[in-house]
Amino acid sequence: MLSGSGTLPRFHPEIPWISPVITRAKEFERGNWGAGAAAEAVARTVTATIVGNVIVAVTVLPQN
Known part of the structure; x- marks a missing residue:
C-alpha cells in the first residue's frame, strides 16, 4: 500500500x-512474498491456541 x-x-x-x-x-x-509468511504465522497462532486450550482442559477441568 x-x-x-x-x-x-x-x-x-x-x-x-x-x-x-x-x-x-x-x-x-x-x-506475494508476504502471503506465505502470513499464512505460516496464522497457522502457528491457531496451533498454539488449540494446544493451549487442550492443556487448560486437561489440567483445570475436573475429571469424571
Whole structure:
C-alpha cells in the first residue's frame, strides 16, 4: 500500500531512493512474498491456541 501510494520514501527518508532501490521495492510490490509468511504465522497462532486450550482442559477441568 505504501509503495503503491508513493508515500514509502516519506516513511524511510534515510534510505537512498535511487533506481536500484526503487526497482527492488517494485519487485516486492508485485510479488506475494508476504502471503506465505502470513499464512505460516496464522497457522502457528491457531496451533498454539488449540494446544493451549487442550492443556487448560486437561489440567483445570475436573475429571469424571
